[in-house]
Amino acid sequence: MPHLPGFRIVTAAVVAVWLGHGASASEPSAPRERLEIRSAAGQRTVDAAVLVEAVDGGLLVELPDERYELLQPASIAARQPLPDAPSEETSRELGQRILADLPTGFDVLVTRHYVVCFDTSRDYAKWCAALFERLHEAFGNFWSKAGLDVVDPPRPLVVVIFADRRRYEAYASRDLGAATDRVVGYYNLLTNRVTTFDLTGTDGVPRPAGQASSGTAFEILTSPAAAGLVATLVHEATHQMAFNCGMHRRLAPVPLWVSEGIATYFETPDLDNTRGWRGIGKVNRPRLDHFLATHRAGDIATLIASDERFRAAEGPLDAYAAAWSLTRHLVETRKKQFVDYLHMQAAKLPLADDSAADRRREFEASFGQSPEEIEEEVVKAMARLASQR
Secondary structure, three states: OOOOOOEEEEOOOOHHHHOOOOOEEOOOOOOEEEEEEEEOOEEEEEEEEEEEEOOOOOEEEEOOOOOEEEEOHHHEEEEEEOOOOOOOOOHHHHHHHHHOOOOOOOEEEEOOOEEEEEOOOHHHHHHHHHHHHHHHHHHHHHHHHHOOOOOOOOOOEEEEEEOOHHHHHHHHHHHHHHHHHHOOEEEEOOOOEEEEEOOOOOOOOOOOOOOOOOOOHHHHHOOOOHHHHHHHHHHHHHHHHHOOOOOOOOOOOOOHHHHHHHHHHHHOOOOOOOOOOOOOOOOOHHHHHHHHHHOOOOHHHHHHHOOHHHHOOOOHHHHHHHHHHHHHHHHHHOHHHHHHHHHHHHOOOOOOOOOHHHHHHHHHHHHOOOHHHHHHHHHHHHHHHHOOO
C-alpha cells in the first residue's frame, strides 16, 4: 500500500491555553444557553451547549452544527438558559447549514448515518458514503462484541470532499496551516468533520482532459492511488466514529497512540472488495515494515507517556507505525484489558488534566506490566509477523 501523508487529528492551538484555566467540564447532558458574543466582526447570537466553564468565565461550547467553539470571557456579552431539549434538525437541514460555510459549488448527499458535502462527482461521493456506512457498521459490531460500550452516534457524521487538491488546500489551510500540502485528509476535533479531496485523477494520476471522475468502483479501485485513498478515508472516518460513539470524548486527553493506533488498525484496504475495504485488523504491511525498520529501544514507552513524537516535525511516521504495532499486539493478545483501558479513556472529560505519570499509571493498571515490558513483547511479535509473509 503506498503511503499517503496526512493522517491527522486537528485541534486549535488555543485549546492548550485552556488547560491552565482551572476549567470544569459538564456531564454529557450539558446545559444549553443563548449566548450573545462580541467579536471584531460584530455581535452574534448563538444557541449552544456549555461543555466546559473556566474559572475566569471562558466557555467551551458546542454549536448546533456539532462544532466546538472556545469563547474568551471578554467576548461573552450575555448568557441566558434555554430548555434542555433543542429543536430537531433533519440531516438535510444540517447539510444546508454546512453548505452555507463552504465555497460555492457544493452539494449534499444524505445517507443513514452521514451527511456528505461534496463538489466532486456524485458517483464518487456515493462510493465514499458507502465505504463510510460499511465502516460504521463494522466499527460498532467489532467493539460491541469486544465488550466496549459503544452507541450509534446520536447525530449525522459530516464529511466534506473537495474535487481537487487546490480547492482542498485553500480551505484546509485555516485548520492545517503550513502542514496543508502534506495532509490529504483529516478529522478536526473542533468541527467534528472529516475533510479530504477526490484523490482519483490527482497527484500524478491524471484524468483524460475535460473529464471529471465518474467515481465508479472499477475506476476508483484500479487507480494507482486506490490503496492510499481507501486507507485515508477509513483512517479519518475511524477517528470520527471513535469520538462520536462513546469511545472517546472530543478534546479529552486521550493518548494519541490510542486514537492513532485504532485508526491504523482499521485502515488497511482490501482492493479485491468492491468497497476497497472489508476486514478489521488485517496486517498493515507499510506500518509493520516501517516499525521494524525504524524502532529503537524505548520508543513505545515514550509513546505511551507523551504525544510529542506525533507532533514532531521529524519522524511522525515512526510514531504511527509504533502505535499500530502496539495496538495490534494488545488487541490480539489482551483484548479484554485493552477494552478496560478504553473504558478508562472514555471517562475522561474535555480539557481534563493529563501527565506522563498519569498515562504510565493508567497503562500499568490496565495491562499489569510496565510499558518497557510490553514493548519487548511487541518487538518480538512484529518480527514473527513479518516472517510469516
